[in-house]
Amino acid sequence: MGAHEHEHSHADWAEMSASLERRAAAYAPMTARIIEQVRAAQPEPRRIVDAGSGPGVVTRALAEAFPSAEVVAVDATQALLDLTARRAERNGLGDRVRTRLAELPAGLADVGDADVIWLGLALHHLGDQRAALAEFARHLAPGGVLVLLEGGLPARYLPRDIGIGTPGLQARLDAADAARFNEMRAALPDVKDEAEDWGALLTAAGLTHLETRTHLLDLPAPASATVRAHVADVFGRGRGGLREGLDADDAATVARLIDPDDEAGLDHRPDVFLLATQTVHAGRKRKDA
Structure with missing residues (x-):
């Protein structure tokens, strides 16, 4: 759970598309x-690449925010790109949104240089993050901006004491999630250990580190239906593996939370909220590069 909020190993992104869409909402x-x-960094981009675009919710938001830009969604799962294309058509954006089936970062070669590359929670799925950032930087147009979403704090959804089980459940789930994240990273092809100093890595990729800023999302209880659906996903509805590494007491508590018929479950609790942060790092390519 927490900062990553997704299955990290051998994920079937097509099957997870609904969950990804609920999170984005x-x-x-x-x-x-x-x-x-x-x-603020790039007021009028001509081409934006959403790298690791998933079901295209952010692709749509970028296209709507920059009405003069072509937005290219790049992902390795065709089913997610199909969702992106249909969403763009429904919202009258089909003439400016295109999709590209490709592995990252190699697949950017045929996309064309971008004024903005949006890299949202995708870099940590690549084994050699330093080399990948250098390749992303290579596909920026002169003066282009790389927007890297990595880091933040574990999200919170419930009070420390929820009235069932042992207090502090989320902290223990965060620890289990961190262990799974480490396992995912270790299993990636060509993985290299790297200190996660993202500003320094942007500089090493030849970019000027513009800024690092952390954004806060504070949606207090009682949760909306949109937030409640996302929190249910996070706690494991339809997602195997959440309870791995937990003791029997915590596993039983999670089972109650995701049970729609349990009065102590997420569907009925008045204290569900969403408090999250996301750190964003921006780097610019020199105009004479």
Whole structure:
């Protein structure tokens, strides 16, 4: 759970598309503020690449925020790109949104240089993050901006004591999630250990580190239906593995939370909220590069 909020190993992104869309809907207010951060750095981009675009919710937001830009969604899962294309058509954006089936970062070669590359929670799925950032930087147009979403704090959804089980459940779930994240990273092809000093890595990629800023999403209880649906996903509805590494007491508590018929479950609790942060790092390519 926490900062990553997704299955990290052998993920079937097509099957997870609905969960990804619910997360994007819940986080939409934060995404809008991050896009304003992008606008301050690059007011009138001609081409934006959404790298690791998933089901295209952010692709749509970028296309709507920058009405003069072509937005290219790049992902390795065709089913998610199909969702992106259909969403663009429904919202009258089909003439400016295109999709590209490709692995990252190699697949950017045929996309064309971008004024903005949005890299949202995708870099940590690549084994050699330093080399990948250098390749992303290579595909920026002169003066282009790389927007890297990595880091933040574990999200919170419930009080420390929820009245069932042992208090402090979320902290223990965060620890289990961190262990799974480490396992995912270790299993990636060509993985290299790297200190996560993202500003320094942007500089090493040849970019000027513009800024690092952390955005807050504070949606207090009682949760909206959109937030409640996302929190249910996070706690494991339809997602195997959440309870791995937990003791029997915590596993039983999670089972109760995701049971729609349990009065102590997420569907009925008045104390569900969403408090999250996302750190954004921006780097610019020199205009004479």
